[in-house]
Structures are given as C-alpha cells and as structure tokens.
Amino acid sequence: MSSAPFQVMKFGGSSVGSPRRLRQVIELIGTHAKQGPLAVVVSAMGDTTDWLLEAAGLATQGDLEGALSVVARIAHLAKTNAAALDPARATALAARVDSLLAPLRQLLQGISLTRECSAPSRDRVLSFGELVSATLLAELLTASGTEATFRDARQLLVTDDRFGAARVDGALTRERLQAAVAGWRASVPVLPGFIAATPDGRTTTLGRNGSDYTAALVAQGIGATEVTVWTDVLGLHTADPDLVSDAYPVAHLTHGEGLELAAVGVRMLHPRTMIPLIEAGISLRIRNTMHPDHPGTLIDAIGSRDGQRPTCIATREELALLGIEVRKLSDQFQLGERVLAALREASVTVWLSTQSANGQSIAVVVPRPDLLRARGALESELAQELARHEVEPLALREPVTLLTLVAEAMGQGANVAGRFFGALGAVGVNVRASAQGASSRSISCVVDAADTAIAVRTTHAAFNLAHQQVSLFLLGRGTVGGQLLAQVRAQQALLQDKHGIALRVVGLADSRRALFDAAGLPLEGLEERLARVEPGPEPRTLVPLLDELRRLPVPILVDCTAASGIEALYTEAFRRGIHVVGANKKPLALPWDDREALLAEARRHHVAYHYETTVASSLPVIDTLANLVRTGDTVRLITASLSGSVGFICNELTAGVPLSVAVRTARERGFTEPDPREDLSGTDVARKALILARELGLPLSLSDVALEPFVPEDPRPGASVDTFLHGLKALDAAFADRVARCRSAGTVLRYLARIDPSKVGTGSPVIRVGPAPVEAGQPGADLRGSESFVSFTTTRHSDFPLVVRGAGAGGAVTASGVLADILRISQALRGR
Ligand SMILES: NC(=O)C1=CN([C@@H]2O[C@H](COP(=O)(O)OP(=O)(O)OC[C@H]3O[C@@H](n4cnc5c(N)ncnc54)[C@H](OP(=O)(O)O)[C@@H]3O)[C@@H](O)[C@H]2O)C=CC1
Ligand SMILES: N[C@@H](CC=O)C(=O)O
Numbered sequence: 001m002s003s004a005p006f007q008v009m010k011f012g013g014s015s016v017g018s019p020r021r022l023r024q025v026i027e028l029i030g031t032h033a034k035q036g037p038l039a040v041v042v043s044a045m046g047d048t049t050d051w052l053l054e055a056a057g058l059a060t061q062g063d064l065e066g067a068l069s070v071v072a073r074i075a076h077l078a079k080t081n082a083a084a085l086d087p088a089r090a091t092a093l094a095a096r097v098d099s100l101l102a103p104l105r106q107l108l109q110g111i112s113l114t115r116e117c118s119a120p121s122r123d124r125v126l127s128f129g130e131l132v133s134a135t136l137l138a139e140l141l142t143a144s145g146t147e148a149t150f151r152d153a154r155q156l157l158v159t160d161d162r163f164g165a166a167r168v169d170g171a172l173t174r175e176r177l178q179a180a181v182a183g184w185r186a187s188v189p190v191l192p193g194f195i196a197a198t199p200d201g202r203t204t205t206l207g208r209n210g211s212d213y214t215a216a217l218v219a220q221g222i223g224a225t226e227v228t229v230w231t232d233v234l235g236l237h238t239a240d241p242d243l244v245s246d247a248y249p250v251a252h253l254t255h256g257e258g259l260e261l262a263a264v265g266v267r268m269l270h271p272r273t274m275i276p277l278i279e280a281g282i283s284l285r286i287r288n289t290m291h292p293d294h295p296g297t298l299i300d301a302i303g304s305r306d307g308q309r310p311t312c313i314a315t316r317e318e319l320a321l322l323g324i325e326v327r328k329l330s331d332q333f334q335l336g337e338r339v340l341a342a343l344r345e346a347s348v349t350v351w352l353s354t355q356s357a358n359g360q361s362i363a364v365v366v367p368r369p370d371l372l373r374a375r376g377a378l379e380s381e382l383a384q385e386l387a388r389h390e391v392e393p394l395a396l397r398e399p400v401t402l403l404t405l406v407a408e409a410m411g412q413g414a415n416v417a418g419r420f421f422g423a424l425g426a427v428g429v430n431v432r433a434s435a436q437g438a439s440s441r442s443i444s445c446v447v448d449a450a451d452t453a454i455a456v457r458t459t460h461a462a463f464n465l466a467h468q469q470v471s472l473f474l475l476g477r478g479t480v481g482g483q484l485l486a487q488v489r490a491q492q493a494l495l496q497d498k499h500g501i502a503l504r505v506v507g508l509a510d511s512r513r514a515l516f517d518a519a520g521l522p523l524e525g526l527e528e529r530l531a532r533v534e535p536g537p538e539p540r541t542l543v544p545l546l547d548e549l550r551r552l553p554v555p556i557l558v559d560c561t562a563a564s565g566i567e568a569l570y571t572e573a574f575r576r577g578i579h580v581v582g583a584n585k586k587p588l589a590l591p592w593d594d595r596e597a598l599l600a601e602a603r604r605h606h607v608a609y610h611y612e613t614t615v616a617s618s619l620p621v622i623d624t625l626a627n628l629v630r631t632g633d634t635v636r637l638i639t640a641s642l643s644g645s646v647g648f649i650c651n652e653l654t655a656g657v658p659l660s661v662a663v664r665t666a667r668e669r670g671f672t673e674p675d676p677r678e679d680l681s682g683t684d685v686a687r688k689a690l691i692l693a694r695e696l697g698l699p700l701s702l703s704d705v706a707l708e709p710f711v712p713e714d715p716r717p718g719a720s721v722d723t724f725l726h727g728l729k730a731l732d733a734a735f736a737d738r739v740a741r742c743r744s745a746g747t748v749l750r751y752l753a754r755i756d757p758s759k760v761g762t763g764s765p766v767i768r769v770g771p772a773p774v775e776a777g778q779p780g781a782d783l784r785g786s787e788s789f790v791s792f793t794t795t796r797h798s799d800f801p802l803v804v805r806g807a808g809a810g811g812a813v814t815a816s817g818v819l820a821d822i823l824r825i826s827q828a829l830r831g832r
Helices: 019-035 048-060 064-085 087-114 119-143 170-184 210-222 255-263 271-280 335-345 368-381 383-387 416-426 449-462 479-499 526-532 543-549 567-575 592-604 621-630 644-654 659-668 683-695 721-744 811-829
Strands: 007-011 038-042 148-150 188-192 195-197 203-205 226-231 252-254 283-288 297-300 312-325 352-355 361-367 395-406 433-436 442-448 468-475 501-509 514-516 555-559 579-582 635-641 747-755 767-775 787-794 802-807
Touching (some): 019 038, 019 064, 064 119, 252 255, 271 283, 361 368, 368 395, 395 449, 416 442, 449 468, 479 811, 501 526, 514 543, 543 567, 555 567, 555 811, 635 683, 644 659, 644 721, 644 747
Parallel strands (some): 226 283
Antiparallel strands (some): 352 361, 395 442, 433 442, 501 514
16 A cells, blocks of 8 residues: 555536536546545535525524425525435435435524524534535545545544634644545545534534645645645735736745735735645645646745845725824823724724834724724724823724735835835825735835726736737827737737737727727727727717726727827826827917926826937937936037928929928828828927927927928918828929029938027027928938937037937837837836
C-alpha cells in the first residue's frame, strides 16, 4: 500500500448540485485517486443549505406541511442527481436518501410542535445537507469504480458548543484524525464539510466557509501536503471580476498573501482555513471543476518569485466610516483603546482603524448593518466626554468601501503607497482613511462607495495587473475620425499584447446620430452601421451617454469634429471624471476667461485634456513648447507655417496649378477644415497661433490677432462650400500673378504666423498671421506638400532655433496624433 502523503479535495455545493457537475466531480476524484491517496470533503448539494434554513423557519412558525415540502424538494434534488449517475440503483439510492432524511422530518416535527428552533437544533437541521451529499457521493464513487467510504466528520472534528460557529479543539481533532487515517488508504474517505460535534456527540456547524475549514483541518490532521478547493472560478482573481472585467486568476501566492486576503474579506478564503494550512506548511489550490486542466491559483509557503509585484486588490463593500475626535487630549484619555474595546464589547467587527499620531482622533470602519450598534456603543462609552463637549460629535460617512492592495514584501517595493494613492488621486478618487499593514503585505484605503468601481479599476491598471482597458467615445467619423477608427482597428491587438492596453470603442457619433455599447462596438463596418442609424432632426444631446461612459474603465471622449460650442460637452465630461482628447481647436480659441474656465474644470476633476493635434497635426509642437516653458527657458519668438492645407496650396501654386484646383485637391486629400474658408481666411492659423501664445501664458484672444487672409473674404459667407469653391476660379489669375511676382523676386509664397512675446504691452500685435514671400534658404522656403514648421527662438535656443517640421495636415497623421494623446492618458494612469 502506498505511503505517499494524502491530498485533500473539497467540492462546493454547486460542484455537486447537478448530474452534469456531479459527473465531472466523480471523474476528477477517480483520476486523482489513481495518482495517490486522497480524502474528499463535500458541501451540501446546490441550494440545500438555504432550503434547510427555510424548512427550519417554516417549522418554527408551526408550518410542518410547508417544512416537509421543503424536505421533499431536498430529497428530490438528491434522488435526481443519484438516479442520473447510477440509474441501475436509482430505487436503492432513493431509499437511502429517504432513510437519511427521516430523522430530519422528525426533528422538524418537534420544532413545529414547540415552535422553537434552538441553536443546537438549527445546527442539527443544517447538518443533513452535507450528510446526504457525502453519503451519496461515496456511493456513486464506488459504483463508478472508485472505492469510497462515507466518514462522519462528527466523529473526527471536535468543537465546543458555540452552535452556529463552533470553535474546533485542534489537539483532539488532530488526535482523532491521526488515529483514523490508517484505515483510509484502501478506500477514498468522503467527509461531510461544515459539520462537527461536541465531545459529547452533539452536532455543531463551523460557520461561513465551513467546508473549506473542514478540508484544512482534515489535511492538517492526516498530514496531507495539499488541499484543492474545487469551485466555479478559475482561481483567485487579481480583483473582483464583477468590477474589473479584465481581472485574471493569480497563478501563485504566498500563504501570507492568502491570509492577508482572507483577513480583508476575500470571499474565497477565510483566516480560519488558512491558519491550519500555514501551521502545517500545506499548499492550497483553488481550481475550477469545469476547467480541470487549468492550474488555478496555488497558495503555498513560497509564492511567486517576484516578491515585489502587487498581486491582488480586495474590496469590501457596505461599510461605514466613523470618526471620533477629542477636542483637548489628556494623558488619561486613551481614545483608541476605549473605542476599540467598546466596539469589541458590542461584537462589532472593525475592518480598519487608524489613529492620528498624537492619538487625538481615530477613524474606524465597521459593517454598515452594525452601524447603529457601533454608534450606540461609542456614544455610551464616550457619553460623559460628549456631554462635556470634550469630544466632537461622531462623524459618519457611509456607504464606503475598503480597498486593499495585497502583495508579499510590499513594504520593500519602491513607493507602492505613492503609486496607489497617486493613481486614485489622478482619477479624482478621495481617500477617506488609509492604513498599511504591519506585515507590509497590504495597504488599505477607504473610498466612497460611489467610487468603488473606478478606484478598483484604476488601482488594477496602475499596478499593471492586467491589460488596461480604455473606453473611447469618438465624436466625428470624417477624415480624422475615420482614420482613427482604422488605426485603432489595426493597432488593437499589438497594443494589447505588447503594451497591455486594451482599446475599446464604446461610442461613435456624428452630428445627428450616435451608437453606444458599454461592452464595446465591433469595429468592422462601424461607420456604415452609424450611417444606417436614423438621424435626428438636430444634434442630439450626448450627455446621457456620458453617464454610461463614466462607469467604464479609463473613459475618454475623443473629439474629431470641428463643432462649435462643444466645450459644453467637454465640461459635462470633466465633471463626470471623463478625460478628453480633442483635435478640435475651437474650444481652445474661446475668449480667454472661457478657455481658462474649461481647463480649470478639467483640473478640478483631475482629468486629462490633451490637444496636441490642434496645432500642426501630429507634430510635437505643444508638448515641445510646454517642455521649454516647464524647464525654465524663455520663448522669445515663434515663427511658423501652421496650415498644412495653405502650405500645400502655396506649393501647388508655385508649381503652376490654379488656386481653385489646388484648393479642391487640398480638400480631397483631407488637409482642409470641413469648411475650407476657415483655412483660406487664415482663421484656422489664427486659432493655432493663439493656442501657442496661450501655452506661453499670454492672455490673448482671437480679436488680438493681426490677421491678413490668404484669400480675400468670401463676399457670400452663407454660401455652400461647393458654391464657394466654384467661385474661387475668379481668383485663379490674380494668384498666378502673385506667385509669378514672388518667383521673379527670388521668393516663394508662404502663409506664416509670428508670435512675439516682446510686443506684449507695446501696442503692437503679439500675434501676426498673413501671407509672406520667403527667400530661398530662409526657414519655410523649402516646405514640401502639406509640410508645416514651427521655429522656437528661446534663451537657450538663440543661435539655432529649435525647429519642429513635418506633415502638418491629413487624416492619417492627425489620427495618429490623437491616438498618441489617448495612449498618453492610459500610460499616465498606469503610473509609468
Ligand atoms: N484634417 C486634418 O488634417 C486635421 C484636422 N484637425 C481637426 O480635426 C477635426 C475634424 O476634422 P476632419 O476630420 O477633417 O473633419 P470632417 O468634416 O471630415 O469630419 C467631421 C466629423 O465630425 C462630425 N460632427 C460634426 N459636428 C458634430 C457634433 N456636434 N457631434 C458629433 N459629431 C459631429 C461630422 O458629422 P456629420 O457628417 O454628421 O457632419 C463628421 O463626422 C477638426 O476640428 C479639424 O480642425 C486637426 C488637425 C489636422
Ligand atoms: N486644416 C488644417 C488641418 C490641421 O489642423 C490645416 O490645413 O492645417
């Protein structure tokens, strides 16, 4: 007979709740029993425990008939499962179920007569669930060819008589198990979980997660090396998958991490279960019965090799934060001790307590359902001090959530707390209280319940626990928006695999239609799908969709429109914690105070507003300027060719192409604004120059720009774009003449902007925009196609100005700049 150590496997109620699942369990046990000695612990089938409670409740109300009908339901489930797996013995197994449940029927009869269900009776009632499932499982295993024997846990696990949550006598239990195990090698022992007995044989139950605890005690008692808890999930996840859709099972944790997670309330673990395992050095595996090939999560003494890597984020919701502050502290006050003792006395669980350094104030986090009790206990403990106004009235905040980041050796990792709180601050989540465990394995904070989802997702992303999901709501499906969709489509897989960023387009809108799906819109054929949406008569309000967007991971509103007045939507987005990436210059060219208010709103709500593409498309102009200013350089002059379309038109004119044709071509290539008059009038360049001047801190407005149009003002401003373009023919000859004059003077026609901060306060315009003949060899003379350039003369770059040059317009380049802005937000939130 093998002398190999035992393994213990525990199966939860849902694993044995249906014939299909039960069959998987029997196969699993059969396979593992062939590999070495095995002990099995099983919970009650499906919802049996709830039904037993229901039966006890009905019996207590005197409704014996109702209680017995619930027992019939329990019997039916057990018999159906048994018959499906062993049809040949269905009748015999049904009789077995009936005989097992006969004492339950009698017990319920007794309860219905006395209308009293004492704690011992309740435990006895509950025990039938596990007794039936363990008995049947042993029989079905044997019938399937795996020799198994029912072993009554009540003869092995000894507890005190705290019925409902009995305390185990560890020494006596180990003694009994050690004595029993010798006879277990020939036949797989199947033990009911959750139940035990007092030394005099009265049935007790072990409370929440009781069957896991049984498995741990059995493993410790019989010298097993591993306990596998078979469940419905693939393992212990990095965060609650209901809150973080890309949370994933952690492969390997240390016992210490497991204990920490159990202590902060992770449902799958309980400190009681962890302790015997830690004491005996037993590994715990969490695996999924439906995916037996998946390794699940292993929790052992070694854990993951990368000890510094944060692993899991645990959340405990439905809590309340109570703050107590002493007005004047004396040596005798001992606020912390008194508060904690009073709460202990009132049997209130304290999930977190944190005291100020001088002991003057303490904040405690308690379960919301216990709040009244907790308040009562504290108010009575501090009654005298409250009456004398020595203590402030209790401050209450509810509902709140406790968020805990758990990792082995976290204390040795660099700036974990800084990253944790920084990431939360960046998305505007207020930390109401915080604490770092003495073990240095955990750091916890309390946030408002309304912030739970965003806080968990942000923390999850900040510690690179998974792919960071980014939720995009794209406005505009034209030249830039269309290209952006194409680039997201093309880059999605690479961004996810190589950079851990999962971009999801959740919304797409044009001026009169919108599509939105929080789960993500399929990108294939998306623009066509939007085009098929019945358009509204006028621009629809998108604010309700922002309410949906705000709840998604890293929500970003992406503005690829040229819409006026869109700043109102930005403001609504900022207020909802939504970031904005805009290619639209108009919100940045609002009157100074309005633009300042807009940016202030973004700052107030701790969200990003990136707009690199508003000046010279994807060229790094705004970023370069910001870096110059931030590093203390002084910008003395900016000269630039800021219009890709007008630059292109100038080159075409120089090559002999008529103006009307050149403008049409620029438009076809996606260089112009939706209305090319914005380019030709110089308004677009004026906006860009203004954006740059404002980055320098100059409080200027569009009316301050000295503007000479490239093409004279349209005499019919309300005319359609086509009519305007047609009318341009009338200017062809004049422009050909203008270009010829430039050529004979050895210059090329350009349309330039000049920002000269030294003019501030002189009465001369700081910003000038207009046509300019540029001599060969001068900056801008040799621009090709739609190229733009920006030249910064600064204190540090005085002899050789810093020049940024490249394609200054076009759908693909602009979209790539928008995408870069989006990725910038995502990276900032990951704390990199
Ligand atoms: N093209 C370029 O090279 C560059 C462009 N930009 C800027 O990018 C923006 C977009 O330009 P471009 O793609 O060329 O323009 P397009 O005209 O090609 O596309 C604009 C899109 O915006 C939509 N739209 C208009 N108003 C709204 C609204 N209120 N809500 C939702 N959608 C709306 C339009 O829908 P509908 O069809 O229904 O009108 C259209 O789909 C502009 O602000 C431009 O200045 C910046 C740098 C370079
Ligand atoms: N119409 C603009 C496009 C970029 O902002 C231009 O011509 O530069």
